[in-house]
Amino acid sequence: DAKTTQPPSMDCAEGRAANLPCNHSTISGNEYVYWYRQIHSQGPQYIIHGLKNNETNEMASLIITEDRKSSTLILPHATLRDTAVYYCISYNAGNNRKLIWGLGTSLAVNP
Amino acid sequence: NAGVMQNPRHLVRRRGQEARLRCSPMKGHSHVYWYRQLPEEGLKFMVYLQKENIIDESGMPKERFSAEFPKEGPSILRIQQVVRGDSAAYFCASSPGGLPAETQYFGPGTRLLVL
Numbered sequence: 748d749a750k751t752t753q754p755p756s757m758d759c760a761e762g763r764a765a766n767l768p769c770n771h772s773t774i775s776g777n778e779y780v781y782w783y784r785q786i787h788s789q790g791p792q793y794i795i796h797g798l799k800n801n802e803t804n805e806m807a808s809l810i811i812t813e814d815r816k817s818s819t820l821i822l823p824h825a826t827l828r829d830t831a832v833y834y835c836i837s838y839n840a841g842n843n844r845k846l847i848w849g850l851g852t853s854l855a856v857n858p
Numbered sequence: 859n860a861g862v863m864q865n866p867r868h869l870v871r872r873r874g875q876e877a878r879l880r881c882s883p884m885k886g887h888s889h890v891y892w893y894r895q896l897p898e899e900g901l902k903f904m905v906y907l908q909k910e911n912i913i914d915e916s917g918m919p920k921e922r923f924s925a926e927f928p929k930e931g932p933s934i935l936r937i938q939q940v941v942r943g944d945s946a947a948y949f950c951a952s953s954p955g956g957l958p959a960e961t962q963y964f965g966p967g968t969r970l971l972v973l
């Protein structure tokens with residue numbers, strides 16, 4: 748079973764920031780938080796990952812709470828093409844290399 | 859640098875036939891993973907392979923399913939005597955093999971439909 752919990756769906760207005768939460772209260776100390784998204788049944792697309800510190804790349808920002816029990820993925824200026832299912836996964840390749848997927852959050856970006 | 863490639867993208871088989879799904883990892887990646895996604899469900903891990911070795915097949919059904927990643931050529935997921943319940947999207951991912959944070963990159967998937 749997935750070790751993370753996410754709201755099943757969210758809406759966001761185009762051009763606004765989309766903030767997607769994830770709870771991972773049982774995350775192990777050496778596990779990273781990974782985010783992927785899947786656009787309309789295409790292959791999952793890697794977005795970002797982090798361990799303790801906040802991370803930012805060209806796609807998104809990842810904010811991890813100090814206790815590491817939750818995180819938020821931020822899409823700073825959502826576009827219609829960001830409509831997708833977003834998955835939060837806790838993972839450490841040194842433990843095992845399975846990505847355990849939940850049902851994710853279905854984000855709808857509205858014009 | 860080409861991404862993970864999978865073929866065919868769509869595959870139709872009749873019950874009892876064999877399905878062969880192919881996956882070419884990203885250049886420089888020596889680790890391959892197969893996942894299955896049933897309709898309206900999340901992805902489920904099936905198998906993890908390195909060149910010529912199956913490392914973890916804990917998610918593979920015990921019968922009819924097999925996977926290989928030969929020294930040369932793509933990884934193959936083989937499903938013998940397909941049944942309707944095998945209809946799903948099969949995704950392959952690859953990674954370079956580093957630790958501990960190692961990103962898996964996914965291909966576009968093969969959609970298998972069993973009639």
